[in-house]
Amino acid sequence: MSQQASTLILVVLMVVAFYFLILRPQKKRQQAMQKTMRELQPGDRVLLGSGLFGTLLSIGDKQAVMEISPGVELTVLKQAIVRRATEADEDTLTEDEVGDELEAEATATYDTGDPQPVVRADADAPSGTTVADNDRSNLR
Incomplete structure (x- = not known):
């Protein structure tokens, strides 16, 4: 050869x-x-590429309308739909778990780490205007 x-x-x-x-x-x-x-048909539970779950309400040629929570509707491109959602995909929370999460969130305190800005008169500014000490809009 x-x-x-x-x-x-x-x-x-x-x-x-x-x-x-x-x-x-x-x-x-x-x-x-x-x-x-x-x-896909209206009423199907689907998973989007972004990780959102929702129930299809209507399907067009390019877009679909889905409900992600009662009363909350999204219009998405059909291309964003990855697949039908299965029970294994979704975690179901009991009312006790949801209530505990909401209660913990309502009682949580958040420390932003920023003190209250001090407001002072600026010598170069026109009279009657003030500037916050942490205002850095003039820095470049």
Whole structure:
């Protein structure tokens, strides 16, 4: 076998391997995603790429309207929908857990670390204007 023939066989094998290892699986994933998008119906629970869960209210050609919480609706691109949500995807909180979280948040204190800004008269400013000591808008 000549050098050219073995090189040609090697190139053909690489193209075939590329097709079966990369192109074909990608095409199958794309077809499965398109099938999922066609089968979506209002009322389906879906997961967005950003991690938001919601219930589909309506589906258009390019956009979908979903409810993420009672009375809170979002309009999203259909491309943002990753898949139907399963029970395994979602954590369900009991009323006690939700109540405990809200109570803890309501009683929490936050230390911002910034003292109250001191307001003083600025010598260069027109009369009657003041500048806060932590105002750094003139710095560049």
